[in-house]
Structure formats: structure tokens, C-alpha cells
Amino acid sequence: MRAFTALELDALTEAFNLSLGEATAAFSAIVREEIELSVPVVEFVARDELARRLQSGQAGGVEDRLCRINQHFRTGDGFATDALLLFPEQGSLEIVRRMLGEDTSAEHITELEQDALAEIGNIIINSCMSSLADLFGSEIIGSLPSVQSSSVARLLEDKSPDSLILVARIGMSMSAHNLSGFVLFLMDVPSIDHFMAQVSRLFGLPEAPAERS
Amino acid sequence: MKCDSLLADCVDTGLILLDRAGRVRVWNRWIAQRAARPAAGAFALTLAEAFGAHIDPRLALVVREALDFGWSARLSHALHPMPLPLFQPGGDRSERMLQSIDVTPVDTDGQRHCLLQVRDVTETVRREILLKQQARQLRQDLQRLSRAQAELQRSEMRFRELARQAPAGLFEADSEARCIFLNERCEQLVGHKLADIAGKPWLELLPPGEEARVRDSWLLAVRSATRFAEEFxxxxxxxxxxxxxxxAGPLRDEHGHISGFIGTLQDVTEFHERASRNEFRANHDSLTALLNRDRFERHLRAAISGAREVTDRLALLFIDLDDFKQINDTHGHQAGDTVLKVVASRVRRVVRGEDRVARYGGDEFAVLLVDAGDDLTLASIVAKIAHAVALPINLGHCHVRVGCSIGVAVYPDDGADPHSLLIRADQRMYGAKRGEL
Incomplete structure (x- = not known):
């Protein structure tokens, strides 16, 4: 499998940023407040490497929990991906509560807060997906979002160890709050090949010879 | 379709199925009850036609996305409280039902449909509001508690440090006078560690004569809840x-009962000694340490008023040294002082402990015999005094002898009041000096 070129990753980043513009508009309308969403970096990472990176990047240590919003997407012609949005639980709770205008600091996330998180994740993931759908030029059917919260160590346990993950780092800021998270697209090998071919074709970049390992 | 709608009517969720054109295909009983529109009346209508224009615009948007792009979406109650004009069945339709809606694309019969699943979250919202109120209340209680605890700790620390540095002994005892707390100074003062005397009343540390008196005072303070103050x-x-x-002042328990006392303990030994020295000096002659005239006359008055009730005889003796001036002139004042001191101690030794001896002035002494006995006894005492005075007195470089004249007055025989007794004794003393005895 070949690696993405810097140009291709730049093009992907731009595509994500464009579609996140819509998500930003949707959010601002919902909470009637300026919200910024951005994708500074897009890259491909192996599952274990990502887990390692998530662990070492945690300010509060391994004990911190992450909030994971998961949606499954598939196309009619066999492309499938799990889209995951990851946010630190504490920070995302703060944002949700701010959106709801609540001052409580209950330790655990409530059912309604979890629902609100699902919707926020849903908006972000759908808008990212829209840019992929544009790439593929085909319909991508998405499932409803599900919310889980778990420690970093267990976060990707249910995903295949050899899956390659397209990682888009997401920055979200609202008033004084800044939250940094990730949108992950987990794909199996055929899906990745398919995806790469589409990316090369769409951005008009020369298709590199496939290197299978 | 018949079977589908039968199933749809059985679930406790609102189901609306829209076809590719956005027209109602399924409108289950749950929705019908809450939208006040039967399934038959909703069939083939768009959402806007079925509900009027009062739909959350985001719902319209995600329905479009589901139909056009195949996306799913969730409208959470938190961000979209009441997207559809639905009302509690049987309610007064003044307030929309709290809801949360899932929108998913469904492909059936080769056709894209859109399914809306509506949940009533009224109960969930009520529960969470309650939970949050409780959490807030709990947090406030905790804050109050931790503030109070911090204040308590501070005041306890303040007290401990004060107690440690205080120059006075500090103690706390329960109502049975058992020590609960002693500061270091107090332990030094009483010469016991708290651990050694805890559990037994501190009153037991006092000498027997004092214990009963101080105990009475302590019990009175406990009974009357007043301040306790004693010297012992x-x-x-x-x-x-x-x-x-x-x-010490009383401490009260939560019911207002006296639970003990807290107070100070001071070493007043020096004060006492100074006071008793001062008292001695006020009442005694500084040279001979005998009573002074003032004090002696007070004893005399007291003895007479005491004697009126019983039938005791009191004897008042006036003693004047003969030729004392000559000793002074010959041997100096120092020698004169020595003579006065020796005479004083000899007279003191001749009489009994309860009798009073005073230096009345210059070389005059007075004796009060409180139980004088008969004339014979009295005469023997007078003779003993005269004899004792007359013995040689060692001045260091020589011996001198000094005689004395003694005048006696007896109560009640010679007078019923101090004044007449004093005059009588004085007269008889001068009489004796002139050789009248």
C-alpha cells in the first residue's frame, strides 16, 4: 500500500475544512453563539500507533476518559468505514453544558447530555462524511450515532488491530473554551485502496503504483 | 403495509415513515394520539402539511439529508427541546411534549424512505433536573460543611497554640472535677501529667484540710452554674x-446542662507569702516579733466578748523592765535591743500557746492569759515570768541582769471592759515598781 503524498493530504485537509464550515454554521444556529471548527492536520496512522499517541498526548494522564461518538458508513459498492469522533470527556462535557446554559458540574454525564453529545458528534461526522461523499461521487449511507466513554487504553479495543486509520485532528472553540479532538475513519484494506484511488483521481494527482505488502 | 402498521401501533415510540417525496407512509398510533391527527388524516401529507409550519427547521434539514444523501441524524432534546408540535395525550395542548428524534434512511422496495423515531423524554428531563438539583444541594452542603470544618480546625489550632503559650495554667474538668485537659504550664504547676491524673477528681490532689472546703465550693459552682474561684x-x-x-467558668452541653468547667490555675505562693509578711508586720513588733499594742488590744477585746458567754477569767499582765535605760546608756542601743528580744522570748516561753504576748512600747510588755485559773495559779505564772526575766542575759562581752515590775488585772473581777482592765493593770504595775506589792 502506498503512502499519501503531502499534496494529497493537503487536499484532504482542505476538503474537510470546507465541509466543516457547514457544521460550524449548523452549530452556531443551534446555540446562537460563534463556534469555530477547524481541521489543521490529516494523516494516516495504524491503530496501535494512534492508541499510543492518544495516551502520551493526554495532559491528565491515562486516567482521563475519552468520549467516543461512533457512526458506521457504507457505500453501495463495498466501501465501508467506521467514523469516530473523540473528545476528552471532561472538556466535551463542559462544552455541552455551556451549550445548554447549565452550571452544574455533576461528575457523570447524564442521559440527555449524552444525547446532546451524540448530536454534536453527528453534525461533525456527517459534515466530514459529506466531503468524502463528494470525493467518491457516490452515496454513503450512515447509521445513527452511538456514544461511549472509556479510557484511552480501551478506546479502540473493538477495532481491528491492523486497520489503518485516517485521522483528522479537530479543533473546536466556543467562547473561552477550546477543545481539541479527533475524527477517525477506520477502514479495511480494500476500502483504503478504494479511497486512495478516489483521492488520486479527484485531485488530479498522478496515481502512484500500488505497493502491497 | 397492514402488518407494518399493526406492528408500528404496538411500540411505545413515535414512528413516522416518509417516502422519497417526503410524504407520510406510516403514522403510528403513538404519533396519532400526540399529534391529534389520525393516521388516515396524515397519510400522504408532508410533515409541513401534517404539522403546520411549527417544525424545527433542523428537523426538515436532516429529513432532506436522509432522503437525499442517506445520512442519519439525531436531534437531541438538549439542543432541540420540542422539534414537533406533539402533546401529551389527554393534556391541554398548551405545552409541547419534550422529545428527542432519530432520523434514519430506510431503503424498502428499492426506494429510499426516511424513518422518524420520536421518544418522549419528559420523564427523563424531570429526573435529570431533580438529580442536578440534588447534586447542587449536595455540593453546597459539602462546601458549607468543609468551611465549617476549616473554621473549626483553625479555632482549635488557635486554642491549642494559645494554650501552649499561655503563662497561666489552663485546665478543663468535667462536672465531677475530673481533668480532661491541662496545658503544659498547668502540668508543671501541679507536678502531674494529665495522663497520670485523668479520671480522678483534681480535688483529691489537695491536702485533706483544703479538700473539703474547695469541694464544697466546686459543688456549689456546679449546682448554681456560676463561676468557681478558690485559693488553696x-x-x-x-x-x-x-x-x-x-x-473557672461553667461549660454547657447541647442541652444546656453543665458539662464541666474550663479555667485557669495560678501559683499565688509568692503573693500569699508577701501578704502574710505584710500582715505579720502590721500586727507585730519588728524587733521582738511579739504582737504590737494595736493587735494586742484587739485580742483583748475579742477575748472579753468571748468570755462574756462563758465563765472564764482573763488576766491582763503589764510588765515593765526596771532600769532598762541604764543598760541602754551603759552598753549601747544594740545591747538594749538584745535585752528586749531575750525578755520577749522568755515571757513567750513561760506562757501557753493560746496566751497573747505583746510589746506594748519601749520596755513595756503585756500578756493576756485567756484562762487565768484561780489567784494562786495566776500568782505562780506572774512569779515564773519575773523569774525568767531576771535570769542573766548574755550580751556577748558580758552578762547583765534586768528586773521587772508586773501589774495584773483580772476580768471580770477588776473590770468588765478593756479600758478599765488596762488602766487597772497599769496602775498596779506602777504600784509594784514603787514597791507596793
Whole structure:
């Protein structure tokens, strides 16, 4: 499998940023407040490497929990991906509560807060997906979002160890709050090949010879 | 379709199925009850036609996305409280039902449909509001509690440090006078560690004579819930005889009962000694340490008023040294002082402990015999005094002798009041000097 070129990753980043513009508009309308969403970096990472990176990047240590919003997407012609949005639980709770205008600091996330998180994740993931759908030029059917919260160590346990993950780092800021998270697209090998071919074709970049390992 | 709608009517969720054109295909009973529109009346209508224009615009948007792009979406109650004009069945339709809606694309019969699943979250919202209120209340309670605890800790620390640095002994005792707390100074003062005397009343540390008196005072303070203040002798375990002053105020328990006393303990030994020295000086002659004239006359008055009730005889003796001036002139004042001191101690030794001896002035002495006995006994005492005075007195470089003249007056025989007795004794003393005896 070949690696993405810097140009291709730049093009992907731009595509994500464009579609996140819509998500930003949707959010601002919902909470009637300026919200910024951005994708500074897009890259491909192996599952274990990502887990390692998530662990070492945690300010509060391994004990911190992450909030994971998961949606499954598939196309009619066999492309499938799990889209995951990851946010630190504490920070995302703060944002949700701010959106709801609540001052409580209950330790655990409530059912309604979890629902609100699902919707926020849903908006972000759908808008990212829209840019992929544009790439593929085909319909991508998405499932409803599900919310889980778990420690970093267990976060990707249910995903295949050899899956390659397209990682888009997401920055979200609202008033004084800044939250940094990730949108992950987990794909199996055929899906990745398919995806790469589409990316090369769409951005008009020369298709590199496939290197299978 | 018949079977589908039967199933749809059985679930406790609102189901609306829209076809590719956005027209109602399924409108289950749950929705019909809450939208006040039967399934038959909703069939083939768009959402806007079925509900009017009062739909959350985001719902319209995600329905479009589901139909056009195949996306799913969730409208959470938190961000979209009431997207559809639905009302509690049987309610007054003044307030929309709290809801949360899932929108998913469904492909059936080769056709894209859109399914809306509506949940009633009224109960969930109520529960969470309650939970949050409780959490807030709990947090406030905790904050209050931790503030109070911090204040308590501070005041306890303040008290401990004060107690440690205080120059006075501090103690706390329960109502049975058992010590609960002693500061270091107090432990030094009483010469015992708290651990050694805890559990037994501190009153038991006092000498027997003092214990009963101080105990009465303590019990009175407990009974009347008043301040306790006593001075008492205290034999320190290292042997020093001390005077202590204890002052304490009552402590009350939560029911207002006296639970004990807290107060101070001071070593007032020096104060006592100074006071008794001062008292001695006020009442005694500084040279001979005998009573002075003033004090003697007070004893005399007291003895007479005491004697009126019984039938005792009191004898008043006036003693004047003969030729004392000559000793002074010959041997100097120092010698004169020695003679006065020797005479004083000899007279003192001749009479009994309860009798009073005073230096009345210059070379005059007075004796009060409180139980004079008959004339014979009295005469023998007078003779003993005269004999004792007359013995040689060692001045260091020589011996001198000094005689004395004694005048006696007896109560009640010679007078019923101090004044007449004094005059009588004085007259008889001068008589004796002139050789009238």
C-alpha cells in the first residue's frame, strides 16, 4: 500500500475544512453563539500507533476518559468505514453544558447530555462524511450515532488491530473554551485502496503504483 | 403495509415513515394520539402539511439529508427541546411534549424512505433536573460543611497554640472535677501529667484540710452554674508548699446542662507569702516579733466578748523592765535591743500557746492569759515570768541582769471592759515598781 503524498493530504485537509464550515454554521444556529471548527492536520496512522499517541498526548494522564461518538458508513459498492469522533470527556462535557446554559458540574454525564453529545458528534461526522461523499461521487449511507466513554487504553479495543486509520485532528472553540479532538475513519484494506484511488483521481494527482505488502 | 402498521401501533415510540417525496407512509398510533391527527388524516401529507409550519427547521434539514444523501441524524432534546408540535395525550395542548428524534434512511422496495423515531423524554428531563438539583444541594452542603470544618480546625489550632503559650495554667474538668485537659504550664504547676491524673477528681490532689472546703465550693459552682474561684494550699509533689488560685467558668452541653468547667490555675505562693509578711508586720513588733499594742488590744477585746458567754477569767499582765535605760546608756542601743528580744522570748516561753504576748512600747510588755485559773495559779505564772526575766542575759562581752515590775488585772473581777482592765493593770504595775506589792 502506498503512502499519501503531502499534496494529497493537503487536499484532504482542505476538503474537510470546507465541509466543516457547514457544521460550524449548523452549530452556531443551534446555540446562537460563534463556534469555530477547524481541521489543521490529516494523516494516516495504524491503530496501535494512534492508541499510543492518544495516551502520551493526554495532559491528565491515562486516567482521563475519552468520549467516543461512533457512526458506521457504507457505500453501495463495498466501501465501508467506521467514523469516530473523540473528545476528552471532561472538556466535551463542559462544552455541552455551556451549550445548554447549565452550571452544574455533576461528575457523570447524564442521559440527555449524552444525547446532546451524540448530536454534536453527528453534525461533525456527517459534515466530514459529506466531503468524502463528494470525493467518491457516490452515496454513503450512515447509521445513527452511538456514544461511549472509556479510557484511552480501551478506546479502540473493538477495532481491528491492523486497520489503518485516517485521522483528522479537530479543533473546536466556543467562547473561552477550546477543545481539541479527533475524527477517525477506520477502514479495511480494500476500502483504503478504494479511497486512495478516489483521492488520486479527484485531485488530479498522478496515481502512484500500488505497493502491497 | 397492514402488518407494518399493526406492528408500528404496538411500540411505545413515535414512528413516522416518509417516502422519497417526503410524504407520510406510516403514522403510528403513538404519533396519532400526540399529534391529534389520525393516521388516515396524515397519510400522504408532508410533515409541513401534517404539522403546520411549527417544525424545527433542523428537523426538515436532516429529513432532506436522509432522503437525499442517506445520512442519519439525531436531534437531541438538549439542543432541540420540542422539534414537533406533539402533546401529551389527554393534556391541554398548551405545552409541547419534550422529545428527542432519530432520523434514519430506510431503503424498502428499492426506494429510499426516511424513518422518524420520536421518544418522549419528559420523564427523563424531570429526573435529570431533580438529580442536578440534588447534586447542587449536595455540593453546597459539602462546601458549607468543609468551611465549617476549616473554621473549626483553625479555632482549635488557635486554642491549642494559645494554650501552649499561655503563662497561666489552663485546665478543663468535667462536672465531677475530673481533668480532661491541662496545658503544659498547668502540668508543671501541679507536678502531674494529665495522663497520670485523668479520671480522678483534681480535688483529691489537695491536702485533706483544703479538700473539703474547695469541694464544697466546686459543688456549689456546679449546682448554681456560676463561676468557681478558690485559693488553696497545694503541696507540690517535689515538696514545695504552694498556694494556688483556681478560677473557672461553667461549660454547657447541647442541652444546656453543665458539662464541666474550663479555667485557669495560678501559683499565688509568692503573693500569699508577701501578704502574710505584710500582715505579720502590721500586727507585730519588728524587733521582738511579739504582737504590737494595736493587735494586742484587739485580742483583748475579742477575748472579753468571748468570755462574756462563758465563765472564764482573763488576766491582763503589764510588765515593765526596771532600769532598762541604764543598760541602754551603759552598753549601747544594740545591747538594749538584745535585752528586749531575750525578755520577749522568755515571757513567750513561760506562757501557753493560746496566751497573747505583746510589746506594748519601749520596755513595756503585756500578756493576756485567756484562762487565768484561780489567784494562786495566776500568782505562780506572774512569779515564773519575773523569774525568767531576771535570769542573766548574755550580751556577748558580758552578762547583765534586768528586773521587772508586773501589774495584773483580772476580768471580770477588776473590770468588765478593756479600758478599765488596762488602766487597772497599769496602775498596779506602777504600784509594784514603787514597791507596793
Amino acid at each position: 494550699r497545694y503541696p507540690h509533689p517535689d515538696g514545695r508548699p504552694l498556694w494556688m488560685r483556681a478560677e
